[in-house]
Amino acid sequence: MNNYHQFDVVVVGAGGAGLMAALYASKTASTAVLSKLYPTRSHTGTAQGGVGAALGNIEEDHPEWHTFDTVKGSDYLGDQDAIEFMCYEAVQAVYELEHYGLPFSRTADGRIAQRPFGGHTNNVTGKPVSRACYAADRTGHMILQTLYQQCLKNNVNFFDEYQVVDVLIENGAAAGVIAIELASGEMHVFHAKAVIFATGGHGRIWEITSNAYSFTGDGPAIVMRRGVPLEDMEFFQFHPTGIYRLGILITEGVRGEGGVLINDKGERFMEKYAPTVKDLASRDVVSRAMYLEMREGRGIGGKRYLYLDMRPETVNKYAALDGRKRPDGSPYVVTGEELLAKLPDIVDFARTYLGVDPVTQMMPVQPTAHYAMGGIPTNKYGEVVIDEKNTVMPGLYAAGECACVSVHGANRLGTNSLLDLIVFGKHAGLRAAEYSQGADFQKLPADPTEFARQQFEAIRNSDGDEKAYVIGNEMKSVMFDEVGVFRTEQGMNLALEKVRELRERLKRVRRPDQGKIFNTEVINIWELGNLLELAEVTTISALARTESRGGHAREDYPKRDDANWLKHTLAWWDHGQVRLGYKPVVITKYQPKERVY
Amino acid sequence: MQVKLKIFRYNPEVDKKPHYDKYEVEADPTDRVLDLLEYVKGNFDGTLSFRRSCAHGICGSDAMRINGRNRLACKMLVKELGTDKILVEPILGLPVIKDLIVDMEPFFANYRSVLPYLINDEPPPKKERLQSIEERERFDDTTKCILCACCTTSCPSYWANEQYVGPAAIVAAHRFIFDSRDRAGAERLRILNDQFGVYRCHTIFNCTEACPREIQVTKAIGEVKRAIATGKIE
Numbered sequence: 098m099n100n101y102h103q104f105d106v107v108v109v110g111a112g113g114a115g116l117m118a119a120l121y122a123s124k125t126a127s128t129a130v131l132s133k134l135y136p137t138r139s140h141t142g143t144a145q146g147g148v149g150a151a152l153g154n155i156e157e158d159h160p161e162w163h164t165f166d167t168v169k170g171s172d173y174l175g176d177q178d179a180i181e182f183m184c185y186e187a188v189q190a191v192y193e194l195e196h197y198g199l200p201f202s203r204t205a206d207g208r209i210a211q212r213p214f215g216g217h218t219n220n221v222t223g224k225p226v227s228r229a230c231y232a233a234d235r236t237g238h239m240i241l242q243t244l245y246q247q248c249l250k251n252n253v254n255f256f257d258e259y260q261v262v263d264v265l266i267e268n269g270a271a272a273g274v275i276a277i278e279l280a281s282g283e284m285h286v287f288h289a290k291a292v293i294f295a296t297g298g299h300g301r302i303w304e305i306t307s308n309a310y311s312f313t314g315d316g317p318a319i320v321m322r323r324g325v326p327l328e329d330m331e332f333f334q335f336h337p338t339g340i341y342r343l344g345i346l347i348t349e350g351v352r353g354e355g356g357v358l359i360n361d362k363g364e365r366f367m368e369k370y371a372p373t374v375k376d377l378a379s380r381d382v383v384s385r386a387m388y389l390e391m392r393e394g395r396g397i398g399g400k401r402y403l404y405l406d407m408r409p410e411t412v413n414k415y416a417a418l419d420g421r422k423r424p425d426g427s428p429y430v431v432t433g434e435e436l437l438a439k440l441p442d443i444v445d446f447a448r449t450y451l452g453v454d455p456v457t458q459m460m461p462v463q464p465t466a467h468y469a470m471g472g473i474p475t476n477k478y479g480e481v482v483i484d485e486k487n488t489v490m491p492g493l494y495a496a497g498e499c500a501c502v503s504v505h506g507a508n509r510l511g512t513n514s515l516l517d518l519i520v521f522g523k524h525a526g527l528r529a530a531e532y533s534q535g536a537d538f539q540k541l542p543a544d545p546t547e548f549a550r551q552q553f554e555a556i557r558n559s560d561g562d563e564k565a566y567v568i569g570n571e572m573k574s575v576m577f578d579e580v581g582v583f584r585t586e587q588g589m590n591l592a593l594e595k596v597r598e599l600r601e602r603l604k605r606v607r608r609p610d611q612g613k614i615f616n617t618e619v620i621n622i623w624e625l626g627n628l629l630e631l632a633e634v635t636t637i638s639a640l641a642r643t644e645s646r647g648g649h650a651r652e653d654y655p656k657r658d659d660a661n662w663l664k665h666t667l668a669w670w671d672h673g674q675v676r677l678g679y680k681p682v683v684i685t686k687y688q689p690k691e692r693v694y
Numbered sequence: 695m696q697v698k699l700k701i702f703r704y705n706p707e708v709d710k711k712p713h714y715d716k717y718e719v720e721a722d723p724t725d726r727v728l729d730l731l732e733y734v735k736g737n738f739d740g741t742l743s744f745r746r747s748c749a750h751g752i753c754g755s756d757a758m759r760i761n762g763r764n765r766l767a768c769k770m771l772v773k774e775l776g777t778d779k780i781l782v783e784p785i786l787g788l789p790v791i792k793d794l795i796v797d798m799e800p801f802f803a804n805y806r807s808v809l810p811y812l813i814n815d816e817p818p819p820k821k822e823r824l825q826s827i828e829e830r831e832r833f834d835d836t837t838k839c840i841l842c843a844c845c846t847t848s849c850p851s852y853w854a855n856e857q858y859v860g861p862a863a864i865v866a867a868h869r870f871i872f873d874s875r876d877r878a879g880a881e882r883l884r885i886l887n888d889q890f891g892v893y894r895c896h897t898i899f900n901c902t903e904a905c906p907r908e909i910q911v912t913k914a915i916g917e918v919k920r921a922i923a924t925g926k927i928e
Contacts, residue, residue: 201822
């Protein structure tokens, strides 16, 4: 067979989770990494502020506190066994990254530097704690580079610029994937005993987003078409501080270093919404507060943005009011040079895209679609589970943002995504390799590329008058307005109707590029199809959940409803219709209580 | 404002040789050149091909020559060009595959040739290895590299001889040579002390000018040259 490859383990995606999985799987199993981008282009590289681990390098901290903060941050929807596992593994995982060569910023005594982040607290005082281990404001970049470097050192097999388009499931187990080699347009069959999806998020559904063009939900869409449900898709995080209109992320680390949000009246409004931790409340809380401020006419000049102020005089003023101290007990005071050294990329982004120097001027920001809490359901070993009883599908794994363990529940804490990547990427890799040692290859179907070919021939042969560019923009607009920070039944019904209309219109796009070599137009149309299907699943899951919890805030159901909704949503894509089911949340130590910051 | 885009086009499946296509588009002064390329692809010609991902200067996908200078299309704002005429061409020195997409493999092969990973076989401590703020600062600048190839493909020495390892690979080597935790600096210096190594650099500074991360590339190359000359890593 032409273009046929065989590996014990195939990893789809080369961001933090995929590379970590590949590093571990390749120790004992033949492993290939397939990525639609060069690995170093992956979206992990854009993560800025830090990776969470209770090292206690700056002040007292404990994995147990990290666990509780994450449970609380999740609005009690996270599975507590998995959260505890992650937060205890975190410490060793971060040391391991350091041993791999990751150039963390350092403390005066040479240890890994840490800074405060939203929702991470000292569980005794309730005050912010320095738990985010950082490398300036390019922590994700350094994780991505370091893991790629280690993969090169360990001779991992890379298939760069291979777009995976289908997963093969035979006898109820993973059998491999189908990929298009972008440089040739050829379809390839990768026969594997174990397949690990690590394809990232799908924030490109929304108009204002921090997410890369490549974040089109390929992994979740691919497995969903093959009968795997998606979990908790109604929970999508809107990060409070995206650059106005562009959505580019301004790290929460800015507020960790003492920056504050300011409204049109010059007020530090977060004091009203989160009296204890203020600007370092968790992201859902801050984004909602910003919307409420803007709705009440206190956006800057009445517009849909607010200011993020990290000018040293502002930082020092509020640090003094808050009584913030340095580790040695002296008052917390910063200079412009220190901020520049700790947040160089933020300064660069503000100068480039806003024409603003953040050391002397305030930055216009608005909430930006940032992170998928939902995704492919897995257990804490990265094994994909396919029903209400958590039945494992043999040979299928997922890790990172495309997966839902669930450690983030209804709202992820900052720094826990990088942590999720390294902890669950590693364990998915280990489990997949272990499984492949005792398993046989599944027999491939007679025509393994049939389903993928059907999808791509339909796109290639389309000859209508619609533009995918326009369809994409209409989706982003309606989803940002109606399935965004605040939601209502009426608005979401409107969005659902629109998304269904757009799915029909996508079948009538104008004739695309007919070439084979780097046919990015056909790929982009397929990716848009993924986004539209995930937008529909998101909206239907959100319509059904008649409560507010974490990132899912319904104006018509403003309260959390534990009696009816302390459960995970599962959504199946059933011949173009979405079918919902539910499974319980794992609660071990922490009984749900009201969430106050 | 109205801008006039002139874009390098080459499709190996139909074209015998490259040509340029012209488009007039309405642009906001704060638009990125990448936004204009997306607009052209989405509305005028879907076959226009280029790489992009993060769209804010971090992933390194969209290095191209914009009005003759190597830039990331997502970091180049229309208003910064100071003209309404925008010429977009692929970066030089790597084979063109289609339109603005070049074959990056020779570039990554050079990167891999300098052992771009931490080498230290001593058993690590239970916690982190210690490194002072000063030791960490020593190689800070070169950790910023995003492997976009803007530097290497702006270098006349690289254009003259593609066997030259190029600025980006030297930057990658520098990042490890000057890392106090690494133990293979001497080996990397030996690799770069080759006829296609650092001495191909004639301090033209194109690389430094082209770097979208503002890395002092020429300075880093100079430090590697000095380490080879003196046999000391400091």
